[in-house]
Amino acid sequence: MFRDPKKAGTIASPYFVWALIFILVPLAMILWYGFTDDTGAFTAANIASILQPEHAKSLLLALELSILSTVICFLLAYPLGMILAKNKVSSQGIITTIFILPMWMNFLLRTFSWMTLLENHGVINGILEFLHLPGIHVINTPAAIVIGMVYNFLPFMIMPIYNSLSKIDDNVINAARDLGANSVQTFLRVTLPLTVPGIISGVTMVFIPALTTFAISTMLGGSKILLIGNVIEQEFTLTYDWHLGSGLSIVLMVFIVINMVVSALSEKKDEQ
């Protein structure tokens, strides 16, 4: 669009400034805090503190729950994406609205509403009681956190998967059938591999916010279940140990970077 690189640079300059102030500077501050102690001297202790049992436990639990949520989101989103991609005209509008509409509401509000649903004397148990069925204890368990993660992040899995599914030419599927593949073989050898880019971006968009969340675990997990996100949040807001909080953030960032490198590599492979 802008042939003249100088002109392009001028127009892009506000974004560079924005990126510098709001991305690079905070990142540099996190790194500085993460690798120093109160006196300003270099230390690796903040990073190493991840090995303390309670920190390691919260990281492992966060990984476990976010991976589980990502898998559940994928298993729910893929069939739905296929239904959406198949019915290009008819029911698509309705289903899209059903999944997009909740996103117009505030994230905390939506999570809060799950609290009232899942509470021991909440809506779901009320209905079960009315039906003379045994009540369930979900609130303040890891299961409640997973429900919250899946509910909140599912649209981010559906959209990229739906996009990559709807890009597949019907005749590519027909060609596979024509060459002798049954519907299972067609799915495994053609449809699924062709949607890998969509799956990867969906996984990234669900896994990263799920891994770092502290709001969902605070609201649905009570104060008993601490994820790494909660630990970091507490370091900043309760104990005011910015050095330790930053150190743990850096460790968490490593997992995010690993995820992004894997997705970038597979996208590159896909382009070849």
Add this chain to the structure above:
Amino acid sequence: MSKELITLTHISKSFDGQLILDDLNLVIHENEFVTLLGPSGCGKTTTLRIIGGFETPDQGQVIFDGKDITALAPNKRQLNTVFQKYALFTHMDIADNIAFGLRIKNKSDQYIRDKIAYALKLVNLEGYEHRMPDSLSGGQQQRIAIARAIVNEPKVLLLDEPLGALDLKLRQDMQYELIRLKKELGITFIYVTHDQEEALTMSDHIVVMNQGYIQQEGTPEDIYNEPENAFVADFIGDSNIITATMVRDELVRILGVEFPCVDKGFGEEKPVDVVIRPEDVELVPRGEGCIPGEVTHIIFKGVHYEMEVQAGGFEWLVHSTKESPVGSQIDIRVDPFNIQVMNKPASEDEQAIGVEE
């Protein structure tokens, strides 16, 4: 004539209440190059998809080699399809694309390697095994699509406008390539196109379709020289279609002038349509022909001049290698065997069905 391979009987198909095919009957013989030709929406692609198994007819049967395959899934049919936009598997390299059908059938690695080499040689793309489809040109991708289909040794190859996305020069090259392939493989080709030139060049047998009906079937020569109705005449090449009266056998009155012709059996004083191909209209000096006229337009087309001649109240389209400048006062002459007489359609409906004898 060789054995009947595919028989379509009383096939009807509609989409969203719109009738696409109405009681279609078609016989395809072994080792024929059959072209389904017609304008878009005429039902030719639907016919092909019914043969391929991608559509199920609402009524009628598809008989393949003596067996009813109407309800058989596409993967169980002994035929393969080459799709319009190639439909290659973009996540696999060329070798994996070609091997797809063979791997499904659990062929040995050695067999697959040999087949890939053979197929790439056949389509003149040796050494392309490890390229990705996106790095190939449209023409090359189409050759790979053909290679991917023929390694499965189908009895019939279905081709759905395979040259539609290619440019003119490449399209012409590929036409010869397809004729060669057809001869080397010795299998039946069913080809769908809206391009009459493609159909005339390649086919043994052309099926002209319009509005879900077969208008005419025959060899390219039959279709071109003896169109059975105005639609076929108009669709296949340029033509002058003129309302005329059949005076008696071998004499037709065109624009008030009686012309000797070779057609008979239409009755006496019967209204008919006549087709005269532009290259069959001769322009001769005034007094030597039948209808006097004046040249109104001339365009140089390379091989010939295309002229419009106002004569007898009709605008004639004339192709000639001899130039007659605009304003020339000439006569029109047509040889008796170049006048093709056709029955007039009795109604609009019949025009769609084609004239029934």
